[in-house]
Amino acid sequence: MIWWFGLMTFTLVWVCQMLMVYFIPAGYPSINLPLIMVVYLGITGQVGLAQTLGFFWGLGSDAAGLSLFGTQGFFLSLLGYLVGLLSKKIDSEKTVSQVTMVIGATIFCGLGCWFFQKVFDQAEVLRPWSLGVVLFQGFFNVLLAPLVFRMSSFWVKMWIQFCGRRGFLD
Amino acid sequence: MIKKNISVFLLFFYSLVCLFFLSWQANQLVSGLRRTFFYLLKPVGEVPSKVLWHAGAFSGNLHQLMNLDSQYRNLQERWVRQRLDEKALYALRTENERLRALLSLPPRADTVGVMAVVWARDPQDWYRSILVRLGKKQxxxxxxxVVALQDGREVLVGRVVEDLGHTCKVLLISDSLSAVSARIQRTGEEGIVEGQNSSELMMNYLFADSDVRVGDDVVTAGLGGVFPEGILIGSVHQPSPESISVYRRAALKPAVRLHALHEVIILVRQPRGRILP
Structure with missing residues (x-):
């Protein structure tokens, strides 16, 4: 059942992300829904799932976007692991903790992507990188994070009810 | 412990894969994988976007459809109106042609042609009488x-038998009470043309040796002072055989189309010394 849950979550988040991109004009910083979901899954203890989904969402974003193939895949899977480590030290139910994690994750991934681009991109002229875009994205992510966390809880509860037992994610 | 180890293993595995991708960007395998990922995930995002796009366009399309429907109704109304206008225009054109032809008639010395519109027929028999909008007041x-114009020529219709003020009754030549002194134009032989209450006329009192032939034109003789001379009555349709009696007869086909009379000309007699307008 965990596989089905993973596949459905992956598809749903990807569709939502695509629709969000569809509505936001090109060139504007968009909300990074996969990142928020990785943080949610990591913070709730689903580290393996967060890593795996983060890896595939990242590769999908790389394939669909302009970043180097593997950059976001690497950072989202790493993010899943790191959030999993931190989840035991913070209260994941508090909105402040969620928001802090999301903004930290956005900056971490943004800087990481920029660093990887510097290191791995062989193009002579690199695409301009702006801290402002990362901060804007962080801001939008923070705005949406509580809502995504609530909807994700509802999504997980729905699956638990559907499966009829609590530990299906274990 | 196992769970933690799995996380570490996954981290190690995914990191390795990603670093491989990053290090060999130009590699065919990596670029192929990137393309595969792109084509696999493309429909997942594309289909909902298209659905949304179509949903967004639905209201616009509906609005356009309603506009088209309204335009269609307007056009249909205009089309019907135009058809009616065309018919009215055709009627006016034909009327205009008839009136123009009437205007081109040669003037007469003792009568003035006054045009009158036919507005009613004898309800019992179409071949008996008509009512025209012209009377004593005019x-x-x-x-x-009363004459009409047929192919640019005056043809006899009948005569006024009753005056009703602004209207008068015209006895048609096809009525059995009608008798007109007539002449065969080709031979000059005279006789009396009488109505038969049908679409045919009868020319009576032709001499037994008359040379009347099918197709001969019959015109008014001008005797009796009712009808002016030379107005076409009709053409011989069927002459009776010779030597059957003292007189011969000939069935005529009237020149006037009695079933298609719209306007007629009343030849109003001009009193001596008076000039009618």
Whole structure:
């Protein structure tokens, strides 16, 4: 059942992300829904799932976007692991903790992507990188994070009810 | 412990894969994988976007459809109106042609042609009488001859028998009470053309040796002072055989189309010394 849950979550988040991109004009910083979901899954203890989904969402974003193939895949899977480590030290139910994690994750991934681009991109002229875009994205992510966390809880509860037992994610 | 180890293993594995991708960007395998990922995930995002796009366009399309429907109704109304206008225009054109032809008639010395519109027929028999919108008030008198224009030529219709003020009744030449002194134009032989209450006329009192032939034109003789001379009555349709009696007869086909009379000309007699407008 965990596989089905993973596949459905992956598809749903990807569709939502695509629709969000569809509505936001090109060139504007968009909300990074996969990142928020990785943080949610990591913070709730689903580290393996967060890593795996983060890896595939990242590769999908790389394939669909302009970043180097593997950059976001690497950072989202790493993010899943790191959030999993931190989840035991913070209260994941508090909105402040969620928001802090999301903004930290956005900056971490943004800087990481920029660093990887510097290191791995062989193009002579690199695409301009702006801290402002990362901060804007962080801001939008923070705005949406509580809502995504609530909807994700509802999504997980729905699956638990559907499966009829609590530990299906274990 | 196992769970933690799995996380570490996954981290190690995914990191390795990603670093491989990053290090060999130009590699065919990596670029192929990137393309595969792109084509696999493309429909997942594309289909909902298209659905949304179509949903967004739905209201616009509906609005356009309603506009088209309204335009269609307007056009249909205009089309019907135009058809009616065309018919009215055709009627006016034909009327205009008839009136123009009437205007081109040669003037007569003793009568003035006054145009009158036919507005009613004898309800019992179409071949008996008509009512025209012209009467005593316009100078029309009982006995005035009535003609029509057929192919640019005056043809006899009948005569005024009753005056009703602004209207008068015209006895048609096809009525059995009608008798007109007539002449065969080709031979000059005279006789009396009488109505039969049908679409045919009968020319009576032709001499037994008359040379009447099919197709001969018959015109008014001008005797009796009712009808002016030379107005076409009709053409011989069927002459009776010779030597059957003292007189011969000939069935005529009237020149006037009695079933298609719209306007007629009443030849109003001009009193001596008076000039009618």
């Amino acid at each position: 100078g029309v008198a009982v006995g005035d001859p």
